[in-house]
Amino acid sequence: MRVLLIKMSSMGDVFHTFPALSDAQAAIPDLTVDWVVERSFMEIPCWHPVVDKVYPIELRKWRTSPFSKQTRSEIKSFFESINAENYDLVLDAQGLLKSIWVARKIKAPVAGMDWLSVREPLASLFYQEKVSVAKEQHAIWRLRELFAKALGYEITPAQPIVYGLDTENWQKPSVLVQNFADNPYMVFLHGTTWTTKYWPEEYWIKLLQRVNQQGFKVVLPWGNDEEFYRAQRIAANAVEPKDVWVPEQMLSLNDMAKTLKFSQSVVSVDTGLSHVAAALDVPMTVLYRVTDPKLIGADGQNVTRLVSPVSSFYVKKFASRQQEQESLQGLTVDDVLSSMAVCLGNV
Structure with missing residues (x-):
């Protein structure tokens, strides 16, 4: 057929x-x-x-x-x-x-x-x-x-989500190997479309330092100039410069996928690349600050969602300082680390 x-x-x-x-x-x-x-x-x-x-x-x-x-x-x-x-x-x-x-x-x-x-x-x-x-x-x-x-076939709600991608012959991109060799690393997907979806830079910095202290290096990919400069600002606060990598050139989609595939864990805001990581069955925590993942969020057997009380409102501009603060409830650095610990055990 x-x-x-x-x-x-x-x-x-x-x-x-x-x-x-x-x-x-x-x-x-x-x-x-x-x-x-x-x-x-x-x-x-x-x-x-x-x-x-x-x-x-x-x-x-x-x-x-x-x-x-x-x-x-x-x-x-x-x-x-x-x-x-x-x-x-x-x-x-x-x-x-x-x-x-x-x-x-x-x-x-x-x-x-x-x-x-x-x-x-x-x-x-x-x-x-x-x-x-x-x-x-x-x-x-x-x-x-x-x-x-x-x-013309049957499926049941009990059937797990299987993406089924053929990644057996994938290898780490050479530029990643040059920077991290075989050291374990994580990927932080910090870029997204709405300003209200962002996770504060100070949170990314604190998370970077915490995972560096646990022996993990971090990749900070980017897709435009704004994301590149943000990645550089976050990277400047790594425990050691060698503990973080901001690619000099934007990674191709294939190299980005391979970078995600071989990572120990991914932390992501609501962005398209979170769906890539979900499909690759990488342990991932996704932060839904002002969007609801119920119908179109990243999903998979290794995906954990952290959802704020504001998520169902789809806020593109905060109505007040209070609403902005509420949008970060349940999305603290400690919340993320606790979520990651479920998969990694010792973060």
Whole structure:
């Protein structure tokens, strides 16, 4: 059976799909999946062994000049490439009008969530197979249910989340080995999109010093100039300069994933890379200061969530100093260390 999966973005959404792929692979021995995904995430689907071909799509670029000769040529070539393959089913796991625009151009029946289940109900009008999926559950379980019903197998709530990524042949990035050799290290994912999601720098500094004293080195990755300078400020307070590493260049997604994979533990704010660590089964503590992880948070067998009383409010700007202080309740350095101790035993 060959299925074309449409799940184009975002990073968290892409990683949420892997457990469903693992379910399907176990249930359907001859299953092969090809995947349409945004070009910026094209490395990721290949990490799962059931995925064969990856079709990187550039919808955002196409939208900037939809009627240009180049755009029309790229769109034509893109769909010709996909339609050169014969698919038993197209599975739209995105559930948006933009994803059904893609799905309808494929020469195969299309399945997706029904009107009451899908993110944009109008998309469901174009599915040949409509699947009912309960909304009030985590995105991972929604996708697992969609795959099971569309592909014809059973899953139960007792089945653990298995991402199933093929990392057996992964090795530490050479630049990491140059800095830390074989010494145990942790990764602090300090960068995120909203200012209100940040964990205070003084907390990161205290945590850095505490884990340094326990013999752990720390990697402080970054994704833009603001995060780079923050990482440098935090690193300046390490017990010894050799105990912390701020990469000189932004790590590629592959190198970032490998750095996470071989770490002893990860501490993260609510950010896309937390989903990467979850999928790699790394012991991780995720801090949810102003966002609720119930439906889309990082999840997995080694993930611990610390959630503030303000998390369900999705605060982008604090209404008062009191609310700002409340958003850190349960997210102190000692709270993080206690959470890490469950996995590491001696932090």
